[in-house]
Amino acid sequence: MAENSASKAAVATDKTCGICLEDSQDPLELPCGHSFCRDCLDGWRSRYGVEEEMRRKCPICRARIPPSKEMVTTLLSYRARKQKLEDVNETSSEHYHRVCYLLEDAEQKVGADWDGVTILEVNNDLSTVEMPDYIRLAMIKGDIRSVLRWINANQAEDRANAVTDKETMGAPALSVACIGACLESMTLLLQLGANINARDCMGWTAIRRLIARSELAKGGVSDRIRLLLSWGASFFPGDDHSREACIFDARKNCKHELANLLESELGGRRCEIFNFSSQPELNGKTCVADEYLPDSNRYKVMLETKGKEVLVLRPNNLKRRDRTPQDCGYYIEFKNGRTIRHDFDSSEDCQAFVTALNRDETQPVVTEEAEARAEQAAAELLAELGLGDSPKNRGHVKKSKKKKKKGGKKKKK
Numbered sequence: 001m002a003e004n005s006a007s008k009a010a011v012a013t014d015k016t017c018g019i020c021l022e023d024s025q026d027p028l029e030l031p032c033g034h035s036f037c038r039d040c041l042d043g044w045r046s047r048y049g050v051e052e053e054m055r056r057k058c059p060i061c062r063a064r065i066p067p068s069k070e071m072v073t074t075l076l077s078y079r080a081r082k083q084k085l086e087d088v089n090e091t092s093s094e095h096y097h098r099v100c101y102l103l104e105d106a107e108q109k110v111g112a113d114w115d116g117v118t119i120l121e122v123n124n125d126l127s128t129v130e131m132p133d134y135i136r137l138a139m140i141k142g143d144i145r146s147v148l149r150w151i152n153a154n155q156a157e158d159r160a161n162a163v164t165d166k167e168t169m170g171a172p173a174l175s176v177a178c179i180g181a182c183l184e185s186m187t188l189l190l191q192l193g194a195n196i197n198a199r200d201c202m203g204w205t206a207i208r209r210l211i212a213r214s215e216l217a218k219g220g221v222s223d224r225i226r227l228l229l230s231w232g233a234s235f236f237p238g239d240d241h242s243r244e245a246c247i248f249d250a251r252k253n254c255k256h257e258l259a260n261l262l263e264s265e266l267g268g269r270r271c272e273i274f275n276f277s278s279q280p281e282l283n284g285k286t287c288v289a290d291e292y293l294p295d296s297n298r299y300k301v302m303l304e305t306k307g308k309e310v311l312v313l314r315p316n317n318l319k320r321r322d323r324t325p326q327d328c329g330y331y332i333e334f335k336n337g338r339t340i341r342h343d344f345d346s347s348e349d350c351q352a353f354v355t356a357l358n359r360d361e362t363q364p365v366v367t368e369e370a371e372a373r374a375e376q377a378a379a380e381l382l383a384e385l386g387l388g389d390s391p392k393n394r395g396h397v398k399k400s401k402k403k404k405k406k407g408g409k410k411k412k413k
Contacts, residue, residue, distance in 0.1 A: 015027075015035075017035070017036045017037045017040055018034055018035075018036055018059055018060045019036050019037065019040035019041070019059055020037060020040050022037075024036065024037050025037045025038070025039070026038040026039070028041050030058050030063065030065060031063065032058050032060075032061050032063035034058050034059075034060045034061065036059070039197065039234070067109070067110045071106070071109060071110050071201075072110060073166065073170045073201035074106045074109075074169075074170075074201035074202065075103070075106040075107060075110050076166055077166040077167070077169055077170065077201050078099055078102050078103035078106050079103060080166045080167065081099045081103075081167070082096070082099050082100060082103055084167075085099065128158075128161065128162070128163055129157045129158060129159050129161070129162040129163070130162065130163060130164070130165055131150075131159070131162040131163065131164060131173065131176075132150075133164075133165070134146075135147060135150050135162075136164050136168065136171075136176055138150075139173065139176040139177045139179075139180050139185060140176060140179055140180040141180060142180045142181070142182035142184075142185055144182070144184060144185055144188065144334050144339065145334070145337065147185065147188075148188065148334055151192065158193070159173075160173060160189050160192035160193050160194040161173060161193070161194055161195055161198060163198075163200070164176065166201075169200045169201050169202055170200050170201040171200040171204075172194070172195065172198035172199070172200060172206070173189055173194060174186065174189050174190070174194045174195070174196070174198060174206045175198070175200060175204065175205070175206045175209050177189055177206075178206045178209055178210055178224055178228075179209070179215070181218075181220065181221075181224065183223060183224060183227055184332055184334075184339040186206075186224065186227060186228075187227065187332045188332055188334065188339075190231050190323070190325070190328075191325050191328060191331070191332065192325070193325050196228060196231045196232050196233050196234075197232075197233065197234050203236075203240075203241055204241070205233065205234070205236075205241065206228055206233065207225060207228045207229070207233040207235075207246075208235075208241050208246065210224055210225050210228070211225065211246045211249050211250060211258075212249070213249060213252075213253055216249065216250065216253040216255055217253065221258075222255075222257070222258055225258065225261075225268070226261075226268045226288075226290075229261075229267070229268030229269055230268060230269060230270040230288055230322070230323055230329075231270075231322060231323045231324075232269075232320075232322030232323065243262060246262055247259050247262050247263055250262060260292065260294075261291070261292065263292075264289075264292035264294075264299075265315065266289040266292070266299060266315060266318055266320065267289055267291070267292050267299075268288070268289065268290075269288070269289050269320050269322070270286060270287070270288050270289075270304075270320070270321055270322055270323050270329060271286065271287055271288070271289055271301065271318040271319060271320055271321055272284065272285070272286055272287075272318070272319050272320075272321040273285050273286075273287060273313065273317055273318065274317065274318075274319060275316065275317055276313070276317045282303075282311075285303060285304070285305070285346065285347075286303075286304045286321055286329055286346075286347045287301040287302055287303045287304055287311070287313075287318075288301060288302050288304065289301050289318065290302055290310075293312070296312075297314065297315065298312050298313060298314055298315075299312070299313055299314075299315065299318060300312050301313055301318070304329045304330070304343075304344075304346075304347060305343075305344075305345050305346070306343050306344070306345055325354070326351060326354060326355075327347055327350070327351055327354075328350060328354065329344075329347055329350055330342060330343050330344065330350060331350060331353060331354060331357075
């Protein structure tokens with residue numbers, strides 16, 4: 001009995017991931033008590049229909065792993081869709097039969113013995129915020145102000161990782177922003193801690209969503225994909241979300257430059273330069289591997305400095321250094337209705353800037369009340385200047401001559 005208690009205590013205090021054997025990053029604790037990095041466990045367990053039962057057990061003690069939150073969301077989403085169609089007596093349509101098929105498949109994947117508890121709900125006390133529909137539409141439209149106002153309205157909640165409702169398949173905020181084709185919105189969410197590899201209930205990540213045929217056909221997705229790669233976007237082997245599947249879709253849609261980028265190990269990734277003996281002063285500097293040159297087995301990289309110098313380096317002089325909210329390389333601010341990009345001469349300068357910004361508690365939070373007061377003040381100023389609030393004058397104030405009051409006296413300032 002004493003030995004068993006000691007064993008449990010060791011499990012509870014062990015901070016090392018049992019898969020990568022390093023300190024656990026964003027750890028998830030299984031019901032058996034073993035803890036792993038979230039990304040390591042996501043790569044290990046069967047989340048989206050992988051058949052091998054052994055991959056749904058703890059890597060250490062082989063205890064059964066409950067279905068993930070995404071799997072359960074998929075199940076509940078199809079149940080809701082089926083019920084909605086039945087409520088309007090639409091049970092003979094092809095769409096209804098398709099939903100029934102998908103629901104049956106989801107029930108088989110979750111398992112007949114599922115008791116309604118997911119791995120996240122049991123041990124890790126993480127709650128997901130459901131975003132209102134008007135915020136989903138704002139993200140798609142690139143309405144940064146509305147999105148940030150909503151996020152700032154309740155900073156106790158992790159709204160940067162909010163998801164849509166079941167009817168829209170529980171899409172993470174970052175995936176929704178990707179569809180809006182707004183790099184600034186995507187960057188702001190990532191700076192606020194949005195999970196780069198968050199999946200909707202169909203298993204789609206933000207980067208996989210962009211490499212889908214419907215998005216590739218629109219064009220202009222390369223910059224968004226490169227942004228996600230530099231923040232460490234992952235591919236999941238063994239299913240439709242693998243690197244190979246993404247490369248296949250890119251080539252099928254004649255996006256050969258994108259396919260070549262995805263085929264290379266460091267293509268699009270943010271990296272740190274090391275062991276560069278010909279220019280040792282560059283060691284420790286960060287860069288982005290913009291292009292792989294297969295004939296010479298080198299990468300064309302752009303330094304993360306204000307000068308944006310371009311170099312050609314070998315793979316053995318580069319190691320991945322994904323962007324994080326604390327080490328993002330550059331910083332995007334949203335002020336006075338527009339975005340401002342801050343570039344730095346070194347990643348250390350950027351980290352110091354971000355640290356100082358996070359420590360500054362005097363920064364005002366944009367609330368609806370503050371915005372309403374500002375709009376009222378602007379309207380009063382327009383009225384005072386005789387410009388009114390007509391559409392052609394709204395949003396800016398033209399210069400005008402000073403008016404005189406009755407009696408010839410000048411208006412007091």
